[in-house]
Amino acid sequence: MPEREVTEAPLHRDIRILGNILGEIIVEQCGKAVFDHVENLRSLSKAFRQAPSDDLKQAFQDYVNAVSVDDRLFVIRSFALYFELINLAEQHHRIRRKREYERAERPVLQRGSIESAMAAFQARGIDAEHLKNIVEGLGVELVLTAHPTEATRRSILDKHQRIAVLLERLDDPLLSTRAARTIEREIRAEIVSIWQTSPIRDKRITVLGEVRNGLYFLDSILFDILPEVHLHLEEELTKAYPNQDWQVPSFLRFGSWMGGDRDGNPNVTADITWQTLLIHFELALSKYAQRLETMSLDLSQSSTLVPVSDELIASLQLQTASEIPSEPYRAKIDHMMARLASSRVGLETARKGSLLGSTAASNPSQSGGTDHVPDSGQKPGQDRSGYIRPYTGAKELLADLYLIDRSLRENHGAEVADAKVRPLIQQVELFGFHMATLDIRQHSGVHESSVAELLKAAQIRSDYMEMQEDERIALLTDLIVDPRPVWSRFYQLSPTTMEALKVFDIIKLGKDQLGEDCIQTYLISMTQGVSDLLEVLFLAKEAGLVQVENGEIVESRLNVVPLFETIDDLRRAPSMVEELLTNPTFKSQVRAHGQSQEIMLGYSDSNKDGGVLTANWELYKAQKAMLQSAKEHGVRLKFFHGRGGALGRGGGPVERSILAQPPEALLGKVKITEQGEVIAQRYSHPGLAERSLESAVAAVLTGSLNVQTPSMQRTETMWSSIVERLSETSYQCYHNFIYGTEDFLPYFQQATPINEIGALNIGSRPAKRKNSARIEDLRAIPWVFSWTQTRHLLPAWFGFGTAVEEYMAGLGDDPTATFGAEKNLLTERNKRMRTLRDMNKKWPFFRALVDNLQMALAKTDLTIASAYVELVEDETLARRVFAGIEAEFERTRHWVLEITEQAELLDNSPVIKESIRLRNPYVDPLSYFQVALLKELRTLSTDDPRYAETLQAVLWTIKGIASGLRNTG
Numbered sequence: 001m002p003e004r005e006v007t008e009a010p011l012h013r014d015i016r017i018l019g020n021i022l023g024e025i026i027v028e029q030c031g032k033a034v035f036d037h038v039e040n041l042r043s044l045s046k047a048f049r050q051a052p053s054d055d056l057k058q059a060f061q062d063y064v065n066a067v068s069v070d071d072r073l074f075v076i077r078s079f080a081l082y083f084e085l086i087n088l089a090e091q092h093h094r095i096r097r098k099r100e101y102e103r104a105e106r107p108v109l110q111r112g113s114i115e116s117a118m119a120a121f122q123a124r125g126i127d128a129e130h131l132k133n134i135v136e137g138l139g140v141e142l143v144l145t146a147h148p149t150e151a152t153r154r155s156i157l158d159k160h161q162r163i164a165v166l167l168e169r170l171d172d173p174l175l176s177t178r179a180a181r182t183i184e185r186e187i188r189a190e191i192v193s194i195w196q197t198s199p200i201r202d203k204r205i206t207v208l209g210e211v212r213n214g215l216y217f218l219d220s221i222l223f224d225i226l227p228e229v230h231l232h233l234e235e236e237l238t239k240a241y242p243n244q245d246w247q248v249p250s251f252l253r254f255g256s257w258m259g260g261d262r263d264g265n266p267n268v269t270a271d272i273t274w275q276t277l278l279i280h281f282e283l284a285l286s287k288y289a290q291r292l293e294t295m296s297l298d299l300s301q302s303s304t305l306v307p308v309s310d311e312l313i314a315s316l317q318l319q320t321a322s323e324i325p326s327e328p329y330r331a332k333i334d335h336m337m338a339r340l341a342s343s344r345v346g347l348e349t350a351r352k353g354s355l356l357g358s359t360a361a362s363n364p365s366q367s368g369g370t371d372h373v374p375d376s377g378q379k380p381g382q383d384r385s386g387y388i389r390p391y392t393g394a395k396e397l398l399a400d401l402y403l404i405d406r407s408l409r410e411n412h413g414a415e416v417a418d419a420k421v422r423p424l425i426q427q428v429e430l431f432g433f434h435m436a437t438l439d440i441r442q443h444s445g446v447h448e449s450s451v452a453e454l455l456k457a458a459q460i461r462s463d464y465m466e467m468q469e470d471e472r473i474a475l476l477t478d479l480i481v482d483p484r485p486v487w488s489r490f491y492q493l494s495p496t497t498m499e500a501l502k503v504f505d506i507i508k509l510g511k512d513q514l515g516e517d518c519i520q521t522y523l524i525s526m527t528q529g530v531s532d533l534l535e536v537l538f539l540a541k542e543a544g545l546v547q548v549e550n551g552e553i554v555e556s557r558l559n560v561v562p563l564f565e566t567i568d569d570l571r572r573a574p575s576m577v578e579e580l581l582t583n584p585t586f587k588s589q590v591r592a593h594g595q596s597q598e599i600m601l602g603y604s605d606s607n608k609d610g611g612v613l614t615a616n617w618e619l620y621k622a623q624k625a626m627l628q629s630a631k632e633h634g635v636r637l638k639f640f641h642g643r644g645g646a647l648g649r650g651g652g653p654v655e656r657s658i659l660a661q662p663p664e665a666l667l668g669k670v671k672i673t674e675q676g677e678v679i680a681q682r683y684s685h686p687g688l689a690e691r692s693l694e695s696a697v698a699a700v701l702t703g704s705l706n707v708q709t710p711s712m713q714r715t716e717t718m719w720s721s722i723v724e725r726l727s728e729t730s731y732q733c734y735h736n737f738i739y740g741t742e743d744f745l746p747y748f749q750q751a752t753p754i755n756e757i758g759a760l761n762i763g764s765r766p767a768k769r770k771n772s773a774r775i776e777d778l779r780a781i782p783w784v785f786s787w788t789q790t791r792h793l794l795p796a797w798f799g800f801g802t803a804v805e806e807y808m809a810g811l812g813d814d815p816t817a818t819f820g821a822e823k824n825l826l827t828e829r830n831k832r833m834r835t836l837r838d839m840n841k842k843w844p845f846f847r848a849l850v851d852n853l854q855m856a857l858a859k860t861d862l863t864i865a866s867a868y869v870e871l872v873e874d875e876t877l878a879r880r881v882f883a884g885i886e887a888e889f890e891r892t893r894h895w896v897l898e899i900t901e902q903a904e905l906l907d908n909s910p911v912i913k914e915s916i917r918l919r920n921p922y923v924d925p926l927s928y929f930q931v932a933l934l935k936e937l938r939t940l941s942t943d944d945p946r947y948a949e950t951l952q953a954v955l956w957t958i959k960g961i962a963s964g965l966r967n968t969g
Contacts, residue, residue, distance in 0.1 A: 014089040030074040045921035064928045080960025095687030117698035118240040128244040141671040143255035146210035210258045217683045227426040250429035256436040270502035280435040299329035309407035343390035394432040434518035441523040447535040450500040457491040476534035477585045504543035527562035552588035565602030567610035570618040574625035581633040600640040604780035611734030611799040617727040640671040655699035660848035666703040730799035750872045752786035791864040796856030801891025858905045923964035930957035
């Protein structure tokens, strides 16, 4: 049997078991008629895939239309649930393959693993000292975000996780037949439960619901996995470089936007942000209390058998007036648990207070982060009267843990310290008392209007909105470094401005009471000028987050970060950063943060604005130019990559994305968003999470060590001129088609389910920034989601084919040059194709671009998309727009195949190619159902009794297609 068949056999077994169980459940729950519909549609779909014809397509559509109203919802649910189960089987197989790699007699290096990275470093002659410098400065931040396309309900995720555990148990080679049957019965029970659970929420999820959903992964998976990843890296470094003493710092961090991202989401208020911080705080303390309870059971050492350190004895003497207990570690841990409990009591006090002006908010002593009794001179953790003082922060808890750790090591207990104490130390270092650092994001226009109103109330300027940019900069620069406050509680300000000011008060309150790391970054969306940053800095100063002395900022507790999103913004970004770094006030802000400045780059809006090629190229160029400017000012830049899960929003494998950055952009540090369905795909199982995190770490290390030689720099300069030309052509093609085609918007609205997506109740944010029908005002996420649903996937590839075709047309680098002889023209074309192929093989940026294009093209299916075209009322418009899409698809497909030297898409990725091939016959029926249902829905008035059930069926197809393609937005 071929090796690939052997390795895939367990996957096929799991799929067969899950498919058989689902078939039995369909018959049991709905009757054989529904099961027969599923099987007939699957057969039709396979036949159509093998030999497409108009007759088969019509037969397919006729069958879909003939399924009764009573049956169609169950048929749709059958296909959708099948994909959920297949996804689980494939995820489990990834974990299985990882273990097989690790167990092999002669270990095979898995691509993207830490082991493969170490082998590559040794092969390249990277010395230990150089690598150690990178490791010591390592920083990987992954930020979880909620978006309108995060489609899987928490109740279903729980069931998925239980099925994953059961599949793992089936792999046990010692499993008896009887035990296997028992496990299959348990799997069956879980699938029945999923079948009987609606995949769509009845009500739109709240912001706090999103907060808890995000924390689910931190609580159930990542809290325990992060220390394992650190330990694995340390082990592999020691194995590869045994003569070096490796102490890997706690470098992996998770952040969150849930409860902090208020851009375009009126549901995220200051009160919601405060409640979010408290939920984070409560979870962190709860996790530590659980771990301490376990540690208390483990550390049963008796002082009559083994001594403890003097500092531990001194600590215990402060806690009790009686003699030192015989089990000192347990006594110490019990007291630590009591301090955590006291902190949680303070938390409850804070929770009961109102937002601002309450006892909890106005008096830090009431809220569980700082002491809530007058200091009587007692040392931390002690009150002779029996009162247990809470921890004032994670550092105090760490101090107690390190005390125990040192005592164990000093008294022949190093193994116990490594196994029982060090993991918790690392967890506290990684998660603090905040669990995940909350980012705040707001639109620049909100700050602009708030500052204008505040300055008018203070009688400083009544015409701020009319002022020129240079005038605003001059005014704000002076106001920020003036220690006198501008705001007064006697001002009558609008609710919008008061809400904006409250956010800064909450940031300070959270930092004071819950720890400095609970919030670090304030992001400004649609940053278009230096004043956008200075406005936020001014409001932060008014809240006491910025301290000034002698005309400059001496302390700043908040990173003020621009977000560059559109193509124009990215092109302006380098000059704006240069202006920022020469502004005296902002220079002192950067100095207060250790000569470091964070910059966020938006992949979604730039792609929607300019197309995939131009967006990626402008992002790459902007980074290089900003890095050069920062270097001249002695400033380190850290880029925050706002990538989406879908290929049309910067998605794709995270390691490939990291390596595609300019080498000088990494230097051991990266910050990336993890959005939508990607969170569940990467972090829903310990094995998946470990693999995903290790791939990211290996990529950051590899990218940070990829120093370009002068020869490579010269080659990239030449290649850059080619991509610049490709980008210009691609931008014109994309922009003219999307924004210049007459009546393109009606095509998009009618040929996709964009209007129906808003009813999914899968996010707390509205789908549009404004109540507008313009494409410019539509969020990038539902824009991509809609094109993905209809199998166009247009944002992920459109424009590339035209760009390459124009480049290959025969014009030389000199626009005035001509090629009169056909031979010369052919030679030039061959030369250019060789260059493009070299770029694909040797330049990580271009290779990542082409790989993502190839994946998007492979998932695109214009035969299916053509069925959606029939929904467009104007047939002439529909034919005209779709003809343009078809032509560009064929051009792009042709040139991608030429560049990658393949006969068919994904020939170089056979596993992915096979997965898509096997999924298509199950996705296609859902697509045809969706077309029929959209046609029906759009003929019904909203008060028609049939409208609600038809809409429900549409939403179930949306969910099923998302699962089948493994992409939402």
